[in-house]
Amino acid sequence: xxxxxxxxxxxxxxxxxxxxxxxxxxxxxxxxxxxxxxxxxxxxxxxxxxxxxxxxxxxxxxxxxxxxxxxxxxxxxxxxxxxxxxxxxxxxxxxxxxxxxxxxxxxxxxxxxxxxxxxxxxxxxx
Numbered sequence: 001x002x003x004x005x006x007x008x009x010x011x012x013x014x015x016x017x018x019x020x021x022x023x024x025x026x027x028x029x030x031x032x033x034x035x036x037x038x039x040x041x042x043x044x045x046x047x048x049x050x051x052x053x054x055x056x057x058x059x060x061x062x063x064x065x066x067x068x069x070x071x072x073x074x075x076x077x078x079x080x081x082x083x084x085x086x087x088x089x090x091x092x093x094x095x096x097x098x099x100x101x102x103x104x105x106x107x108x109x110x111x112x113x114x115x116x117x118x119x120x121x122x123x124x125x126x
Contacts, residue, residue: 070085
């Protein structure tokens with residue numbers, strides 16, 4: 001079900017992206033950090049669903065709170081003339097790599113289990 005929503009969201013993004021005006025350079029930092037925060041939340045949601053502890057309320061609140069907080073940090077950094085958003089990028093990207101590691105390990109273990117079962121079935125048939 002989640003995969004269906006991701007595919008629909010990507011299709012809507014492509015359709016809107018080809019017809020939308022380009023983002024001004026002034027807002028590029030805000031958009032970049034919001035996208036990274038959103039991707040971190042999506043990967044965290046996939047990871048938690050694989051662990052069977054997914055909570056939709058936590059997912060939605062995390063999606064918006066992470067994006068808004070990261071944009072506010074970027075705004076504060078721009079006002080102070082300090083690149084604070086780089087710290088948020090480091091944190092979000094490291095969390096993304098951790099979530100990708102969890103997802104990768106889940107599917108590798110699943111694949112190994114399938115191979116073991118199929119090899120045992122082949123031995124039993126002989």
